[in-house]
Amino acid sequence: MTVTEDTTTTVEPVTVAVIGTGAIGQDLVSKVHRSPVLECALVAGRNRESEGLRHAARLGYPTTSGGIDAILAAPRPFDVVFDATNAMSHAEHWRLLRPLPGTLLIDLTPSRVGQFVVPTVTGTHAPTERNVSLISCGGQASIPVTHALANRFAVQYIEVVSTVASSIAGRATRLNLDEYVATTQHAIAEFSGVRDTKAILNISPAVPPATFRTAIHAIIPDATTDAVRAVVADAARRVRAFARGYEVIACTVTGDQVVVSLEVAADSDVLPRYAGNLDIINSAAILVAEQHAARLGSAAARTGAVR
Amino acid sequence: MSAVEIHDPTLRDGQHAVRHQLGVAALRGYAEAADAAGIPVVEVGHGNGLGASSLQVGRAAVSDDLMLSTVREALRHSRMGVFMLPGWGTSDDLRKAIAHGADVIRIGVHCTETSLAERHLGFLREAGADAHCVLMMSHMASPHELAEQAALVVGYGARAVGIMDSAGHFLPEDVTERIGAIAGAVDVPVIFHGHNNLGMAVANSVAAARAGAGILDGCARGFGAGAGNTQLEVLVPVLERSGFETGIELYGLLDAAEFAERELMPAPPVTGSLSIVSGLAGVFSGFKPQVLAESRRAGVDPRDVFFELGRRQAIAGQEDLIVDVVAELSTAKAIA
Numbered sequence: 127m128t129v130t131e132d133t134t135t136t137v138e139p140v141t142v143a144v145i146g147t148g149a150i151g152q153d154l155v156s157k158v159h160r161s162p163v164l165e166c167a168l169v170a171g172r173n174r175e176s177e178g179l180r181h182a183a184r185l186g187y188p189t190t191s192g193g194i195d196a197i198l199a200a201p202r203p204f205d206v207v208f209d210a211t212n213a214m215s216h217a218e219h220w221r222l223l224r225p226l227p228g229t230l231l232i233d234l235t236p237s238r239v240g241q242f243v244v245p246t247v248t249g250t251h252a253p254t255e256r257n258v259s260l261i262s263c264g265g266q267a268s269i270p271v272t273h274a275l276a277n278r279f280a281v282q283y284i285e286v287v288s289t290v291a292s293s294i295a296g297r298a299t300r301l302n303l304d305e306y307v308a309t310t311q312h313a314i315a316e317f318s319g320v321r322d323t324k325a326i327l328n329i330s331p332a333v334p335p336a337t338f339r340t341a342i343h344a345i346i347p348d349a350t351t352d353a354v355r356a357v358v359a360d361a362a363r364r365v366r367a368f369a370r371g372y373e374v375i376a377c378t379v380t381g382d383q384v385v386v387s388l389e390v391a392a393d394s395d396v397l398p399r400y401a402g403n404l405d406i407i408n409s410a411a412i413l414v415a416e417q418h419a420a421r422l423g424s425a426a427a428r429t430g431a432v433r
Numbered sequence: 434m435s436a437v438e439i440h441d442p443t444l445r446d447g448q449h450a451v452r453h454q455l456g457v458a459a460l461r462g463y464a465e466a467a468d469a470a471g472i473p474v475v476e477v478g479h480g481n482g483l484g485a486s487s488l489q490v491g492r493a494a495v496s497d498d499l500m501l502s503t504v505r506e507a508l509r510h511s512r513m514g515v516f517m518l519p520g521w522g523t524s525d526d527l528r529k530a531i532a533h534g535a536d537v538i539r540i541g542v543h544c545t546e547t548s549l550a551e552r553h554l555g556f557l558r559e560a561g562a563d564a565h566c567v568l569m570m571s572h573m574a575s576p577h578e579l580a581e582q583a584a585l586v587v588g589y590g591a592r593a594v595g596i597m598d599s600a601g602h603f604l605p606e607d608v609t610e611r612i613g614a615i616a617g618a619v620d621v622p623v624i625f626h627g628h629n630n631l632g633m634a635v636a637n638s639v640a641a642a643r644a645g646a647g648i649l650d651g652c653a654r655g656f657g658a659g660a661g662n663t664q665l666e667v668l669v670p671v672l673e674r675s676g677f678e679t680g681i682e683l684y685g686l687l688d689a690a691e692f693a694e695r696e697l698m699p700a701p702p703v704t705g706s707l708s709i710v711s712g713l714a715g716v717f718s719g720f721k722p723q724v725l726a727e728s729r730r731a732g733v734d735p736r737d738v739f740f741e742l743g744r745r746q747a748i749a750g751q752e753d754l755i756v757d758v759v760a761e762l763s764t765a766k767a768i769a
Contacts, residue, residue, distance in 0.1 A: 287487075326520060327520040332748075
């Protein structure tokens with residue numbers, strides 16, 4: 127969408143910066159690398175020797191160990207900044223980036239600061255606010271289903287239990303369990319209208335690592351197995367449009383208790399297959415950035431402005 | 434004689450055996466009896482600890498707030514203990530427990546994942562609480578790894594650290610080796626928490642004391658998941674005969690156990706066939722009620738389910754795997 131038919135103007139690609147060089151940051155860089163409309167302009171970390179910065183440099187992208195200060199010091203603000211640091215740092219990053227005109231901040235941490243986005247639920251339009259929260263991996267995996275169930279049935283309670291492989295759970299994830307739980311519960315409630323929600327996260331050290339999984343338990347008095355399966359299958363099909371490894375493993379209804387087990391396998395150049403937790407949240411983040419790029423592109427086409 | 438401190442999680446770990454359904458009268462009655470016997474620490478809560486009431490493991494009959502205020506009121510001398518699993522409970526739950534007067538706060542983590550406790554142990558250190566850290570499913574790590582992890586949590590702020598034999602898998606020599614390694618790596622009291630799947634809980638606890646453990650867990654009548662925990666009223670006199678002082682009064686202890694048998698449980702735990710299998714398979718004993726229910730529904734052998742869960746290295750908290758394993762075994766059966 128960055129290419130306009132008006133050949134008298136040159137539309138520059140949408141520039142993005144990634145802050146945070148853990149597994150999630152590395153996968154973001156590789157997904158930006160794959161994207162036809164996003165141009166990685168800077169990858170910022172704090173340790174020059176980190177694997178994340180080396181990976182970005184190998185792909186030919188500018189890197190810095192200057193962290194958020196380097197992002198702020200850029201001569202022209204980036205169109206999109208991905209925050210792949212931690213929930214505690216995010217609020218400060220937003221405070222610093224907020225004054226920059228035109229920068230969209232996309233938050234991969236469970237900070238609960240920005241506008242919640244779940245692609246199949248909040249739609250494919252560009253976000254209306256300049257700070258967008260991707261909630262959490264468990265939120266991205268479960269909310270498409272919990273939202274669909276709540277639309278179809280009178281749901282009384284929702285509980286989401288996710289299990290992440292230990293080898294892919296970095297220090298920020300481990301320190302942010304409280305934020306993960308609070309933000310995931312809050313988002314499930316917000317999108318389903320069900321007040322009584324619970325989120326649980328397990329970290330599994332099994333070897334070989336198990337694929338990321340999310341179990342949804344719901345109390346639904348009038349559910350039938352066939353009706354639940356149809357709703358869940360439809361929701362999953364829509365998620366697979368952008369996260370190909372998203373699968374329903376089991377779906378059972380016993381009395382008023384519904385259990386839906388989901389697995390997400392990663393489709394990534396850098397992540398192992400089992401790291402679907404990172405793949406689904408990053409795929410959603412890239413989708414948001416691409417929608418933003420499309421909006422910038424069409425605005426440029428309308429005005430004929432050179433951005 | 435050297436001293437050992439007894440920590441009694443009857444009103445927390447026992448909850449697994451009754452699907453977390455202990456009521457207020459039972460909580461109050463047992464806490465009063467344990468207090469009268471001079472048991473130093475009485476732990477209370479949902480079986481998986483603060484904030485863990487859920488469909489995944491069972492919803493509690495009584496809220497955390499009511500459980501804690503009930504037991505607090507009942508204890509005059511004993512200290513009140515609580516338990517919390519990061520990812521299940523949060524710092525908010527810890528804050529509330531402190532406000533309710535919890536004296537000993539245990540953070541439980543899978544034995545190789547102690548970095549998950551860093552934040553909460555740090556929070557408890559700031560709050561000045563007596564923070565313990567227990568490494569669960571400890572048969573899944575070597576003595577050396579356990580010692581390394583124990584040293585880490587002491588660095589995070591734990592004032593005591595130890596292991597839970599969550600699957601009841603250990604033999605006494607396994608315990609001696611592990612407790613010895615941990616005691617050599619830290620300068621805080623070492624905890625041992627036994628399960629009785631292979632009939633070894635008391636013997637394992639004595640081995641732990643001899644290897645340097647300073648805090649031992651036991652439950653009245655062994656009240657706990659599956660084959661139960663270390664039987665407290667057996668453990669205490671055995672420790673005394675072995676030369677370890679507990680400070681607990683024997684008749685009071687026996688009375689508390691009588692109360693527990695009468696008011697807390699339909700029947701005391703036995704080492705049933707399925708508990709032996711879960712001990713051999715190295716799977717958390719607390720999975721038993723759900724394994725039984727799901728296996729019956731699908732017509733598969735629950736023993737096969739336990740061995741398959743063991744093969745998948747299921748850890749405590751992963752009850753959602755049971756449905757998958759049962760479905761898979763049931764499909765395999767239909768094909769065969």
